[in-house]
Amino acid sequence: MKLNLDIQPLSSWITPVNQPLLIAGPCSAETEDQLVATAHLLKATGKVTALRAGIWKPRTRPGEFEGIGSIGLEWLKRAKAETGLPTAVEVATAKHVEEALAAGVDILWVGARSTANPFTVQEIADALKGVDIPVMVKNPVNPDISLWIGALERINNAGVKKLAAIHRGFSSYEKSAFRNEPMWDIAIHMKTLAPHLPIICDPSHISGNRDLIPYISQKALDLDMQGLMIESHIDPSVAWTDAKQQVTPAALATLVSNLTLRKPETSNAQVNDKLSELRSNIDKIDDLLIQKIAERMTIAEQIGTYKKDNNITILQVNRWDEILTKTVNYGKALKLNPDFTEKLLELIHTESIRRQTEVMNAGQAAAQQAEKLTHV
Numbered sequence: 001m002k003l004n005l006d007i008q009p010l011s012s013w014i015t016p017v018n019q020p021l022l023i024a025g026p027c028s029a030e031t032e033d034q035l036v037a038t039a040h041l042l043k044a045t046g047k048v049t050a051l052r053a054g055i056w057k058p059r060t061r062p063g064e065f066e067g068i069g070s071i072g073l074e075w076l077k078r079a080k081a082e083t084g085l086p087t088a089v090e091v092a093t094a095k096h097v098e099e100a101l102a103a104g105v106d107i108l109w110v111g112a113r114s115t116a117n118p119f120t121v122q123e124i125a126d127a128l129k130g131v132d133i134p135v136m137v138k139n140p141v142n143p144d145i146s147l148w149i150g151a152l153e154r155i156n157n158a159g160v161k162k163l164a165a166i167h168r169g170f171s172s173y174e175k176s177a178f179r180n181e182p183m184w185d186i187a188i189h190m191k192t193l194a195p196h197l198p199i200i201c202d203p204s205h206i207s208g209n210r211d212l213i214p215y216i217s218q219k220a221l222d223l224d225m226q227g228l229m230i231e232s233h234i235d236p237s238v239a240w241t242d243a244k245q246q247v248t249p250a251a252l253a254t255l256v257s258n259l260t261l262r263k264p265e266t267s268n269a270q271v272n273d274k275l276s277e278l279r280s281n282i283d284k285i286d287d288l289l290i291q292k293i294a295e296r297m298t299i300a301e302q303i304g305t306y307k308k309d310n311n312i313t314i315l316q317v318n319r320w321d322e323i324l325t326k327t328v329n330y331g332k333a334l335k336l337n338p339d340f341t342e343k344l345l346e347l348i349h350t351e352s353i354r355r356q357t358e359v360m361n362a363g364q365a366a367a368q369q370a371e372k373l374t375h376v
């Protein structure tokens, strides 16, 4: 399936002053001095294309700093007038959209909490009807690609063609080194569904901690994302929000200079020949893998028939534990990551059980259909 988004290329609405495309600025506009001084330092790095700043902040708990509000738009105007940097702010209501447009903001973005709520997204989309302004849509806080797609579609249906997605990671109950799990596979899935949709990575909100930002930024570029949005504050230690993940403009400049820019393709024939050879080996192995998995499923069905004839349950926990331990250990000996082997086996096992259920309970096609692994 491909998404039917009617969009203009990124190059039609933003011209990077440097590679990679970098949007930077404080998590929140706090004071006029903080914003304007940060903007000047960012401009001086020569690496920043647009200035971001949160004016209205969606805070998880009440009583925290909820953004400086409309007055911040005046400060952004001044920062832009003095530095020439186009400005970007988060909008979460129709009123935010109206005020940001009236203040001459250049780029709007929809925050992760808003993307998770179709009412909010629709309200923003309605306020954008007939307006030609670039909009970037962050992924929803929860790992649901449909909500992300839905938000992009709603904004696009309102006539916004200068559209981009922002990958900022997904919240998870599990303890992790990241504030928001990157779940790169979701961003890659989005890229395959909408190859023309630019995806910008927000390493700050994925990392939650400035030390992890270089790693996430490099990985985003290696996955061919089109740019980065990084939070930068003149003095992160006193930032009113997201202090741990903000970097000074000088640190940002160093961080970006240390990134390696790789191209999706090369015209070097020798490199391409070697790559084709390696890829054709991978393709052969993929064919074999699929063939072997299909054979395994056929055997699983035979076992299903045998169990049915002998009135034995599909699942025998001991047997499953035995397969898991044995195979994970074998994988370890072959340098496979145990988590990977376990996940792969679980996927195969779930499908095996589904196939055995089909054999055992023929005639319950509708329920079986509902159980099939579904994808957007």
Ligand code: PEP
Pocket (backbone or CB within 6 Å): 027, 054, 058, 110, 111, 112, 113, 138, 168, 205
């Ligand atoms: C932000 O960019 O400051 C922000 C609030 O991000 P998110 O919506 O990704 O949490």
Ligand code: MN
Pocket (backbone or CB within 6 Å): 027, 028, 231, 241, 242
């Ligand atoms: Mn922030």
